[in-house]
Each structure stands twice: as structure tokens, then as C-alpha cells.
Amino acid sequence: MIIDGISSLDQILNLSIDPEKQTKKIFFKPKKNAPALFEEHTQLYFTNIYSQLTSIQKLRYNQLFASFFIEQFIVFEEDFTNRILQSLLGTPLIKNNQLLSRSLNQMITDETSHSGLFYEYNSILLPRKLSGKKGNRFFTKLNRFDKILFHFFLEFSSTRLFFMLWFLMAVEEYSLFITNCLKKHKKSKLGCLDPNYTKMMIEHSRDEARHVQIDAHLIHYIYINSSTLVKKINYYLLKLFLKNISKPKRGGLKVVNQLMKEFPELTKYRTTFKKELGLLGKNRDYLESLFSPGVIPKTDSLFRYFYGKSLIHLILPGN
Numbered sequence: 441m442i443i444d445g446i447s448s449l450d451q452i453l454n455l456s457i458d459p460e461k462q463t464k465k466i467f468f469k470p471k472k473n474a475p476a477l478f479e480e481h482t483q484l485y486f487t488n489i490y491s492q493l494t495s496i497q498k499l500r501y502n503q504l505f506a507s508f509f510i511e512q513f514i515v516f517e518e519d520f521t522n523r524i525l526q527s528l529l530g531t532p533l534i535k536n537n538q539l540l541s542r543s544l545n546q547m548i549t550d551e552t553s554h555s556g557l558f559y560e561y562n563s564i565l566l567p568r569k570l571s572g573k574k575g576n577r578f579f580t581k582l583n584r585f586d587k588i589l590f591h592f593f594l595e596f597s598s599t600r601l602f603f604m605l606w607f608l609m610a611v612e613e614y615s616l617f618i619t620n621c622l623k624k625h626k627k628s629k630l631g632c633l634d635p636n637y638t639k640m641m642i643e644h645s646r647d648e649a650r651h652v653q654i655d656a657h658l659i660h661y662i663y664i665n666s667s668t669l670v671k672k673i674n675y676y677l678l679k680l681f682l683k684n685i686s687k688p689k690r691g692g693l694k695v696v697n698q699l700m701k702e703f704p705e706l707t708k709y710r711t712t713f714k715k716e717l718g719l720l721g722k723n724r725d726y727l728e729s730l731f732s733p734g735v736i737p738k739t740d741s742l743f744r745y746f747y748g749k750s751l752i753h754l755i756l757p758g759n
């Protein structure tokens with residue numbers, strides 16, 4: 441493989457039957473008084489208004505954001521990843537590559553089982569009326585425009601229109617980054633992290649570590665079979681897509697809305713919250729916390745191999 445740390449598809453498929461490398465269902469009981477993520481992996485941390493919050497409010501924001509974070513994975517994996525992969529599996533180019541087809545099918549099987557892990561955690565951590573039944577997504581309802589946009593790209597996703605695979609690889613690698621941070625440091629400024637959340641993320645990462653490598657093979661295979669024009673078009677589509685997606689939207693605001701419901705004294709900041717979250721799409725520190733080479737090293741190396749620059753350059757202000 442052209443970048444480091446990527447095994448062959450044969451090796452990856454063999455790992456997928458090793459119980460140690462597979463995500464399994466686990467049983468846990470989230471701690472109600474512990475933070476789940478590091479503050480610097482939440483959105484409000486990058487706003488000025490965050491410093492006005494009390495420790496208790498910060499702690500609750502952290503828990504709500506952590507629920508939102510895993511809910512995004514549910515949506516991402518059920519609606520996004522599996523639909524893209526299904527659509528690619530029907531194309532002649534992928535059909536011609538048996539190993540890759542088998543790997544993508546394995547990935548779909550893996551992702552289908554992951555949401556149960558996340559739903560269970562959220563059903564305990566979120567207020568009763570917000571959680572519960574499968575299919576009940578509280579934070580991540582897309583607006584009509586984004587729904588149409590997603591539907592359009594997912595329907596037409598193919599070996600010609602493949603820019604979203606970069607996003608897929610980046611998100612899967614980002615989840616590994618967050619898991620590694622949680623594994624390494626068990627204590628944050630808000631207190632000891634909930635070991636159950638970490639346990640859940642570690643469990644999830646067993647499959648994701650293989651997925652990132654399959655993504656690399658998939659992107660590489662499609663690229664070497666694409667024309668220069670197709671590569672260029674996908675570059676610009678990716679740029680548009682990432683600029684749109686990296687700005688916090690309704691989900692991030694819904695987390696803050698829930699916080700204001702639980703702490704009505706914060707409602708005086710409603711406009712400030714909205715304004716400051718809206719500005720994060722142009723906040724260098726925030727964008728680097730999501731897409732810098734240190735966070736998504738494999739995605740970045742592969743992108744640099746094909747385009748000669750870091751992926752983060754597509755979204756930093758001024759580019």
C-alpha cells in the first residue's frame with residue numbers, strides 16, 4: 441500500500457474473524473456524574489461563552505454532547521456508510537475486485553451491529569423522553585435542504601462520484617483518535633471520565649480500525665482507475681461538502697437547547713450560543729481539532745499522496 445499502516449485486504453479479512461479484533465456487545469451502566477469526553481472534543485469549548493458556564497453546567501454539556509457524538513455515529517453508519525457501500529457494490533469496477541467486495545460486505549455487517557451499542561448508552565444517559573426506542577434520534581434530525589443534498593449524493597454515489605469516501609475515512613479515523621485519547625488519559629479537567637463510555641468507544645474501535653484500512657484500499661483503487669478530470673471534480677465537490685459539514689448546525693444547537701432547558705438561567709445566552717457556534721466553521725482551532733494530520737494521519741497521508749496537500753487545506757479560512 442502507498443501509505444504506512446495499511447495491511448493487505450487478505451490480512452484485514454482474516455482479522456475480521458478474530459474475536460479480539462471484532463466489536464462485541466457489552467453491558468454497562470453510564471455514570472451519571474462523570475464527563476464522557478475531553479472538553480476539547482466538544483464544540484462549545486471553542487467558543488468564548490464556554491468560560492461563562494459553571495463546572496456543573498460544563499459537566500452536563502459534556503454528557504449531552506457525548507450523547508450527540510455517538511448519535512451522529514448511529515446516523516452516519518446507518519444512513520450514510522451503508523448506503524454508499526451498497527451503491528458501490530453494484531458498480532462494475534467494484535464487482536471486478538472480489539477481495540474489495542468481500543471487505544465492503546463485511547463492513548456493512550459490522551456497521552449494522554454498532555448502533556445497538558450506542559442506543560443502549562444513550563437510553564441511560566439522556567432524559568427519558570429523549571432516548572429509548574431504536575430509531576428515536578434526538579439531536580440529529582437533518583433539515584430539508586441537507587436531506588435533499590444527502591439523498592442526491594447517496595443515490596448517485598458511484599465510482600465516478602466518490603468524494604464522500606474521503607469524509608467516510610476521516611470520520612472513521614476521527615473515532616479512533618477520540619478512542620485513543622480516552623484510553624491514554626482517564627482524567628479530564630471536569631473529573632474522571634466515565635469508564636463505560638471509554639469502554640464503549642474501545643469496543644467500537646475494534647471494527648473501525650479495520651474499516652479505516654479498507655477505506656484506504658477503496659479510495660486508492662477507485663483513484664487509480666479514474667481520469668484526471670474525475671479526480672478534479674471530486675476534489676472540488678469534497679471541498680464544498682466539507683465546508684458545509686464542518687460548520688456546527690442543528691445538532692450542536694439542540695445540545696445547547698437541551699442544556700438551557702436543564703439550566704434555565706442560561707437562556708439569557710441563547711443568541712450568543714447560536715452566534716458563536718455558527719462562527720466555528722471559520723475557527724481554525726476548531727477545524728484543526730477535527731481534520732488536522734495529527735487527528736486523521738492515514739486519511740491525510742492518502743489525500744496528500746493524490747493531491748499534494750493536506751486535507752485540512754480544503755476547509756481552513758482563506759482557502
Ligand SMILES: [Fe+2]
Nearest residue numbers: 517551554648
Ligand atoms: Fe461503526
Ligand SMILES: [Fe+2]
Nearest residue numbers: 551612648651
Ligand atoms: Fe466503520
